[in-house]
Amino acid sequence: MIKIKVKNSGIIKLQTIRDKDGDGDMFIAEATKNIPFKIKRVFFINNPKRRKSVRGSHAHKKFNQVIVCVNGSFVLNLDDGYTKQHILMNDPSVGIMLGPKLWHTMTDLTKNCNILVLADDFYYEDDYIRDYDEFLEHINKGQ
Ligand code: TYD
DSSP: OOOOOSTTEEEEEOEEEOOTTSSOOEEEOOBTTTBSSOOOEEEEEOOOSOTTOOEEEEEESSOOEEEEEEESOEEEEEEOSSOEEEEEEOOTTEEEEEOSSOEEEEESOOTTOEEEEEESSOOOGGGEEOOHHHHHHHHHTTO
16 A cells, blocks of 8 residues: 655545456546546656656646556656655556656656556646756745
8 A cells, every 4th residue: 555755646546447357447537536637638658668768857836647557567756855755656546646846757667568647737848847956946945
């Protein structure tokens, strides 16, 4: 059982319907029900070529997102500027909330890893903080 220690995060349980005949399981995310925002954007990452691939390495100013490992596994590294946490993502029924001001990287991606992200807004680069020192400055200013 994962326990979230960092700020601006949380565990999201996806509704799970297991097929008793083994014809595939189903995982359901519903905006404003188990996902605590209206979903405006969905993207996924697949087909990493290297185990040492690193994704993320940024924080957001305002975006809220939920990240799910649909297949395979990866390690989600969270850092709120004070506390760090590493979560092994290998269960498609578990989403992790990535709120604003949370530095995150995804590492140790298996080759069959599929990462799904649900976001509460359209993509705009202005919401990204891609420099770690800038991130620390941002949270210290309490912006
Ligand atoms: P990036 O956010 O750096 O990926 P990750 O955090 O997974 O490592 O995005 C990679 C590139 O894709 C970057 O140039 C921005 C672009 N991008 C979009 O155009 N739209 C999107 O919705 C996202 C998530 C990224």
